[in-house]
Amino acid sequence: AQSVTQLGSHVSVSEGALVLLRCNYSSSVPPYLFWYVQYPNQGLQLLLKYTTGATLVKGINGFEAEFKKSETSFHLTKPSAHMSDAAEYFCAVSDQGGSEKLVFGKGTKLTVNP
């Protein structure tokens, strides 16, 4: 069965610093990978996705992620953090493609310090 591990339940960065949120997955078939963001008292919003093709994926709000098959990783980065990036971030994997079930990581709460 597929699984997702997000390293670090809490990450704190200074405004303007690099954001790096780590995600490793296990999957028996080529995965489809997703990052979602959740602001307080809201639902999850899709940040970006990898299905096929280019391994560096750009998303909304200046975020990007790189699919590295050899490392089974899909880390999320943003060159310069903004106060508005403070939220919880979830990595998810679907190894069935299509609209099958997603397996979510437990989330990483990002704090941005002024």
Next chain:
Amino acid sequence: DAGITQSPRYKITETGRQVTLMCHQTWSHSYMFWYRQDLGHGLRLIYYSAAADITDKGEVPDGYVVSRSKTENFPLTLESATRSQTSVYFCASSPLYEQYFGPGTRLTVT
């Protein structure tokens, strides 16, 4: 407005009562999902549906019932609410690959 909506947004109920959480999407997506979100557990899938009249269990289905008579609606019923079902419930729909989430229902069982 197009999108996915959930109602009610907040609900307090007593142990043993039946409660139904509603989910409605305007995109005509085939797949719909119900999750619960709890501290320390992340998101856990309760039930999902591939199309009208087709539903299947997820990771934590006990104590919940779903139905899907129309593509756009996917209600979740707690037949006899328990305190352990206090949680935030999210509905999602999917056209292909990614899922789109509703705003959530915060349910408290006293």
